[in-house]
Amino acid sequence: xxxxxxxxxxxxxxxxxxxxxxxxxxxxxxxxxxxxxxxxxxxxxxxxxxxxxxxxxxxxxxxxxxxxxxxxxxxxxxxxxxxxxxxxxxxxxxxxxxxxxxxxxxxxxxxxxxxxxxxxxxxxxxxxxxxxxxxxxxxxxxxxxxxxxxxxxxxxxxxxxxxxxxxxxxxxxxxxxxxxxxxxxxxxxxxxxxxxxxxxxxxxxxxxxxxxxxxxxxxxxxxxxxxxxxxxxxxxxxxxxxxxxxxxxxxxxxxxxxxxxxxxxxxxxxxxxxxxxxxxxxxxx
Amino acid sequence: xxxxxxxxxxxxxxxxxxxxxxxxxxxxxxxxxxxxxxxxxxxxxxxxxxxxxxxxxxxxxxxxxxxxxxxxxxxxxxxxxxxxxxxxxxxxxxxxxxxxxxxxxxxxxxxxxxxxxxxxxxxxxxxxxxxxxxxxxxxxxxxxxxxxxxxxxxxxxxxxxxxxxxxxxxxxxxxxxxxxxxxxxxxxxxxxxxxxxxxxxxxxxxxxxxxxxxxxxxxxxxxxxxxxxxx
Numbered sequence: 001x002x003x004x005x006x007x008x009x010x011x012x013x014x015x016x017x018x019x020x021x022x023x024x025x026x027x028x029x030x031x032x033x034x035x036x037x038x039x040x041x042x043x044x045x046x047x048x049x050x051x052x053x054x055x056x057x058x059x060x061x062x063x064x065x066x067x068x069x070x071x072x073x074x075x076x077x078x079x080x081x082x083x084x085x086x087x088x089x090x091x092x093x094x095x096x097x098x099x100x101x102x103x104x105x106x107x108x109x110x111x112x113x114x115x116x117x118x119x120x121x122x123x124x125x126x127x128x129x130x131x132x133x134x135x136x137x138x139x140x141x142x143x144x145x146x147x148x149x150x151x152x153x154x155x156x157x158x159x160x161x162x163x164x165x166x167x168x169x170x171x172x173x174x175x176x177x178x179x180x181x182x183x184x185x186x187x188x189x190x191x192x193x194x195x196x197x198x199x200x201x202x203x204x205x206x207x208x209x210x211x212x213x214x215x216x217x218x219x220x221x222x223x224x225x226x227x228x229x230x231x232x233x234x235x236x237x238x239x240x241x242x243x244x245x246x247x248x249x250x251x252x253x254x255x256x257x258x259x260x261x262x263x264x265x266x267x268x269x270x271x272x273x274x275x276x277x278x279x280x281x282x283x284x285x
Numbered sequence: 286x287x288x289x290x291x292x293x294x295x296x297x298x299x300x301x302x303x304x305x306x307x308x309x310x311x312x313x314x315x316x317x318x319x320x321x322x323x324x325x326x327x328x329x330x331x332x333x334x335x336x337x338x339x340x341x342x343x344x345x346x347x348x349x350x351x352x353x354x355x356x357x358x359x360x361x362x363x364x365x366x367x368x369x370x371x372x373x374x375x376x377x378x379x380x381x382x383x384x385x386x387x388x389x390x391x392x393x394x395x396x397x398x399x400x401x402x403x404x405x406x407x408x409x410x411x412x413x414x415x416x417x418x419x420x421x422x423x424x425x426x427x428x429x430x431x432x433x434x435x436x437x438x439x440x441x442x443x444x445x446x447x448x449x450x451x452x453x454x455x456x457x458x459x460x461x462x463x464x465x466x467x468x469x470x471x472x473x474x475x476x477x478x479x480x481x482x483x484x485x486x487x488x489x490x491x492x493x494x495x496x497x498x499x500x501x502x503x504x505x506x507x508x509x510x511x512x513x514x515x516x
Contacts, residue, residue: 016504016511019411020419020456036376036418045376045416047503049511061414062510065311065330093330093383141340141381 017044023057032058066092066166066190068144072135073175075156075188076146078125084118086125088133091166091190094143098125098133102147104154106209124212130156130194132176132186151205152176156186158216159196162231164238166191170245177246181253182223183230187244195231197223225261229253232264233273240274242281251280289441290319295487297424297437300498302405304412304506312413316405318437320395323402325409330383337384342377345385349402352391363389363399367406370453370469376416385415396440397425399451399471404495411503420499421468423453424491426484428476434483436491448474450481452488456496 017023025041034046035058044050048061068074068090076088076096090096101113103124117124125131132153133146148154166189175187178198186194197219204211219227233252237244255276256264263269292298298319307313310326317323330343337344347368349360367387375385387409389402400423407421427438427446435442443449453469472481 016507018420018456018500018503019417034416036416043418045418046414047411047507048414049507062507063305063312063412064414089332093332093380095332143382 015050016048017050017059018047019043019045023050023059028055029057030055032056034059034061063167066090067142068092068096068135068138068190070135070137072171072189073187074133074135074146074190075161075186075192075194076131076133076190077192078127078129078131081121081125081127084121086121088131088146090144090146091163091192092144094141096133096135096144096146097139098131098146098148102136102145102149104149104151104211106211125155129214130161130192132156132188132194152201154211155213156194156196157213158199158219159184159194159227160231162193162195162234162238164191164193164234164244165241168238168241168244169193170243172245177249179230179246179250179253181226181230183226185230185234185246185249187246193234193244195227195234197227229256229261229264232256232261236264236270236273237277239270242274242277247284248277248281251277255280288435290439292435294433295436295490297491297494298439300495302408302499302502304408304502310409310413312409312411312415314405314408314412316401316408318397318401319439320393321397321401322392323398323405324390324392325402325405326388326390327385327406327409327413327415328388329385329413329415330380331386333382333384338382339377341381343375343380343383343385345372345375345377346387347371347406348386348388350388350390352394363402366399366469366471367402370403370421371406371410374418374421374455374468375410376418379416394440396438396443397451399423400425400437400453403453403469404499408499408503418455420456420496421453422456422492422495422499423451423469424488424495425449425451426488426491428474428480428484432480434480434487436487446474448472448476448480450476450484450488452485452492454489454492 021044023042031037031042035042036045044059046061048059051058051060074090076090078086079089080087084100086098088096088098133148135144136147137145169187169189177185182198184196184198255273302316304314307326312327315324333344347364349363351360403423426436427442427449428434429446451471452467455465
């Protein structure tokens with residue numbers, strides 16, 4: 001076992017390192033994620049590829065739990081109702097926190113929070129509910145603070161949840177898509193994806209008091225089949241490690257029409273469809 | 286005296302490992318030396334229960350399951366051995382109020398189980414992307430009744446030995462000034478200080494070989510998957 005010689009600046013990036021490998025002892029560099037320093041030498045703390053951006057040296061491991069960034073759009077599940085806040089499972093190292101002061105109260109955005117709101121928190125979100133939120137900030141220990149202060153955020157209804165690897169959901173300008181097949185998809189950056197029946201935005205805004213309702217719209221058998229097909233397409237994209245975006249889901253859906261919905265989870269069908277999708281995506285450039 | 290499987294005294298059994306087989310765990314690994322085979326799954330950092338969380342660091346929990354039967358005190362002892370070895374090498378202060386749970390399942394035991402458990406845990410933690418100060422590798426030695434010392438003994442050799450010794454080392458510079466000494470030591474039986482020191486040296490060399498093997502496996506996996514995710 002030899003300590004690797006401190007490499008020249010040009011050689012640092014794109015090296016593969018394991019925990020405890022010395023990266024550099026040049027004092028000009030700052031250390032980023034995936035590293036630690038001891039006695040002026042920067043060591044790697046994970047197995048991965050060294051990345052250098054100007055003076056920042058970091059090591060990117062292949063796999064890590066989702067750790068949120070401010071502004072991320074995520075889907076979470078309420079795990080606990082606590083005093084003036086909810087704890088939300090966001091597929092990260094710690095549960096996220098949704099403060100009572102960070103949600104829209106029914107009856108208009110300008111309504112003041114009252115004492116009775118504190119005592120009736122379960123009328124807004126109860127344990128097990130799914131919430132569509134944005135990351136506002138961090139707490140001191142690294143837990144995410146969420147908010148739903150916009151009409152498009154809030155409680156999710158009329159659909160089904162699909163779990164994917166967070167690395168496969170890229171950050172983009174919009175995470176709420178209406179697909180041509182008539183289904184709404186919410187792509188949470190934390191890997192939780194909500195597929196639901198399309199509800200026109202005008203209908204949502206018209207019923208401001210019903211934003212915390214637990215009642216689903218009536219969903220016909222055909223609509224259920226389309227939702228199931230889209231959900232299975234997302235599952236197969238996840239299994240074949242293809243990036244999950246609205247375009248890749250639409251391609252996968254169009255390619256899958258030839259197969260019955262439940263066959264989409266079979267390995268050979270999944271491989272074939274994934275190759276089709278990747279070919280389409282390459283053509284697009 | 287030749288060994289039952291005709292190995293040299295300082296020769297390890299055939300090593301095998303793979304990473305990432307359990308797709309629902311944050312990290313997983315399999316490791317085998319000859320017939321001794323272990324699997325490990327690592328979950329974390331995840332939310333810790335309020336009564337077990339630590340405010341300034343992550344809690345490390347180890348569960349060890351034997352190949353046959355329900356867990357006994359011996360397995361509890363193995364859990365605490367693995368936990369105390371890794372607790373100081375995982376950078377726990379980076380993830381306060383969380384839990385890192387390591388589950389080790391012994392698939393087949395044929396001697397040197399404790400060093401296999403430590404080796405597989407190293408691999409699984411690396412697969413999970415949990416930050417570590419170093420890689421930890423371990424090796425076992427046995428001093429036989431004819432005073433020869435053999436490395437990576439099988440269960441048959443351990444049963445006939447006068448003493449057995451397991452050492453775990455941190456990866457890093459071998460020079461005297463930087464040598465950290467062993468992270469884990471377990472010695473059983475009757476032995477002299479000379480025999481102990483001899484075993485220490487043999488195990489250090491064996492652990493180095495295991496480390497080189499593990500590094501090759503990890504670097505191969507990182508290279509292959511970096512190509513896929515870069516696409």
